[in-house]
Amino acid sequence: MKNIKPFAIALTLILLFFLATGAAWLYSRVDSALPQLEGKATLFGLNATVNIERDEFGIATIKAENRNDAAMALGFVHSQERFFQMDLLRRNSAGELSSLFGEMALDYDKKIRVHRFRERARTIVNSLGNHELELLKAYTRGVNQGLERLGANPFEYLLLQQTPVLWQEEDTVLSVFSMYLDLQYSAGERELSLDIMRKALPADLFAFLTPKGSKWDAAIDGSQFSQSPMPANFPKTITSDGRTVSISKREPKFVxxxxxxxxxxxxxxxxxxxxxxxxxxxxxxxxxxxxxxxxxxxxxxxxxxxxxxxxxxxxxxxxxxxxxxxxxxxxxDWSDVIVLETNEDKSQYLTPDGFKNFTSHSQMIAIKDQESIEIQTQDTIWGPVIGENSDGKLLAYRWVAHDxxxxxxxxxxxxxxxxxxxxxxxxxxxxxxxxxxxxxxxxxxxxxxxxxxxxxxxxxxxxxxKDWSTGEFGWxxxxxxxxxxxxxxxxxxxxxxxxxxxxxxxxxxxxxxxxxxxxxxxxxxxxxxxxxxxxxxxxxxxxxLDTEAIYLKRWQKLVQEKVLTEQMLSQKPLWQEAKQYLTKDTLSANVESVGYRIVKNFKTEVKRRVFSQLDSYLTNYDANFSFKTVRNPLEVSLWKLVEMQPEGFLTQENTWLTLFNDALDTVLEDMTQDQPLAKATWGQENAAAINHPLSSAIPIFGKYLNMPAEPLAGDGFMPRVDGGGFGASERMIVSPGHEESGIFHMPTSQAGHPWSPYFGKGHNDWVNGNPSPFLPGKTKYKLTLLSY
Incomplete structure (x- = not known):
């Protein structure tokens, strides 16, 4: 027994030594990945000395003799501060996320590979004029030297057990392709959904649900488009269907x-x-x-x-x-879906010049910790094949991003x-x-x-x-x-x-x-x-920063006048409490507002109940249907239905008043789960969720990569659009020649590294709407880049 105790102590000390050594190594690797802010660094390819000055917020001022040197210095600071972000952008559009994250990203990569963006990016780089190409080469040299000058790889790669791959000129093009994927439809989702509606619904109902205009139109030339009239009758096959509801209780965000x-x-x-x-x-x-x-x-x-x-x-x-x-x-409208006419075995497709063979492409997808797989994609003279419709016809996609x-x-x-x-x-x-x-x-x-x-x-x-085989349609x-x-x-x-x-x-x-x-x-x-x-x-x-809910005022009035009747108030104490929050003259998406949360969620719940059967019918008609892609014109149709309350649109077991009452009950029950109504503010629901993409994978310490989960003012139908992990990625107000009085906000800081001295700085001004400066402030850090 006496011999065991010293052995246990020795073992414990050894374990503590190894733990301390491991912790020290980990700390040193994370710390070494911080960007160089001061001193001097020598870069190959610079024509002259460049100074990089940063203020206390990390905002970079780059002083160079020419534009190419400025591009190289910008590439240097980008890679030192944000290389992992840049890597995700290029991999996202190239369909190469599986090599970083493994099989979990494989389905996405397969979907993206039909566009062959890496191949297209190489073609674009080879077509650039000398001035643009030299600028791109200078930027790329700066990126790679910035990455190499870090004392260790960016900390994200340590977590993923990966090594970053150097930047190539084509990767800049891929970064822009990622913005195409973020800002435009990549597979004709909206056109396909509209076509499904056209096929599945009577013409007058389709026109009513897809209006060209509304009273909310605000074109800068004053033009107005009219709304289609309400149909006289509604098909029972649509309105009495009882299948599963798929519309979310939360409004999807609009990029x-x-x-x-x-x-x-x-x-x-x-x-x-x-x-x-x-x-x-x-x-x-x-x-x-x-x-x-x-x-x-x-x-x-x-x-x-x-x-x-x-x-x-x-x-x-x-x-x-x-x-x-x-x-x-x-x-x-920057893209079009083309319905292909094919021969019997779908080996050829019809064009204005007769039948042609599809062009096939073999692509390899690398997968982390697994064997690579090979996939086949097909192209037409118009664009890639993206699938088929419910009639079994192949579909091609004509998109600006492919040119x-x-x-x-x-x-x-x-x-x-x-x-x-x-x-x-x-x-x-x-x-x-x-x-x-x-x-x-x-x-x-x-x-x-x-x-x-x-x-x-x-x-x-x-x-x-459309079918483009006759030559009637095309670009x-x-x-x-x-x-x-x-x-x-x-x-x-x-x-x-x-x-x-x-x-x-x-x-x-x-x-x-x-x-x-x-x-x-x-x-x-x-x-x-x-x-x-x-x-x-x-x-x-x-x-x-305007959060007044002008669009929702009519919904507030509907609740006040049609739902909160004396009879219902006498039966429902919770409704009585809710009424006090709904009678205020100004309805705004402020963080402390209970009334706004009630009205907004009531409108959303009514929309879900009104269109759920339609959504279910169309989804079962064709799995390509996506309610999200056609939701915007439905706002116009929704209010017309609520206003006119036509017979026949709802199921026989329901009435409009019952629907309104049930919707309000659902909203108030959700808001008062485990808390009184007074605490169910808009800010509670609309809390910030501005997170690092890998924070959830880091136990205990991952939360320190994120911004605080504080309540946010604003919503989707007003100028201030802020909600959860979506909103104003910047706010800029500036008068040329008067930049010193300009304003600029960002929701997160310049830093990608959580140990940066300015990590998170600027976030509070974005949340609170404080007018922070457009121009960089007084220099706090200065780095001089020297040429060889």
């Missing part, structure tokens, strides 16, 4: 953005002002990386400040002192543009996912146009799949710059967009409809812009 501008005659600066907030899924680190580039070009000094996308060498949105610009996603002009670096030219007209011309030559570009210049002019390729379509292709290249839709400096001095339809007439015909948002957000922004005759940057920030 998009807001932007607006006021001309110099309305601004306090004398220059025009642009405001922009891009709504995306938010995580740690943020999509964007703030930077200011200062370099010489044609004997002039260029200073461009704004947000960059790690993986690319340009400033995405920002100001150069002469112009400022921002983006919202354009939901124009050589989908991605280029023309965007960089905005850094030297001096007025709205020059910006318009650059926008029409740029290869990015089509955006509503809002631009303001120092002369006081403002403008809107589409930035990105616009196809020239042949025939009335509209929004439904005939792309619009030239002088054909692009644009609006410059309207007489009232105001412009706005919010993912809804922007224009009508001939301009609308060129853009088409790819699934616009309801116009409620845009209309509210328009209303705020016409409430004043002069605006400062802080005035425009107030619009960005």
């Amino acid at each position: 998009g953005s807001n932007n607006w501008s006021v001309s110099g005659k309305l601004s306090t600066t004398g220059s025009a002002i642009v405001a922009n907030d891009m709504h995306l899924g938010i995580r740690v680190p943020n999509t964007w990386y703030r930077a200011s580039l200062i370099y010489s070009s044609n004997d002039k000094t260029v200073k461009i400040t704004g947000a960059t996308l790690p993986g690319t060498p340009n400033v995405v949105v920002g100001s150069n002192g002469s112009i400022a610009w921002g983006f919202t996603n354009s939901y124009g 050589i002009n989908a991605v280029n670096l023309a965007h960089v030219q905005l850094e030297s543009a001096t007025n709205v007209d020059q910006a318009f011309n650059i926008a029409a030559q740029s290869g990015i996912p089509a955006q509503n570009m809002m631009v303001a210049d120092i002369h006081g002019d403002i403008g809107w146009t589409i930035m990105g390729p616009i196809p020239r379509k042949r025939g009335e292709i509209d929004e439904l799949p 005939d290249g792309y619009l030239t710059p002088d054909e692009y839709p644009n609006v410059k400096s309207p007489a009232d001095g105001r412009l706005w967009t919010a993912n809804s339809r922007i224009v009508g007439g001939e301009m609308y015909k060129k853009i088409g409809n790819g699934g616009y948002a309801l116009g409620a957000r845009g209309q509210q922004i328009k209303q705020r812009l016409f409430e004043k005759e002069q605006f400062s940057e802080k005035d425009l920030l107030a619009i960005a």
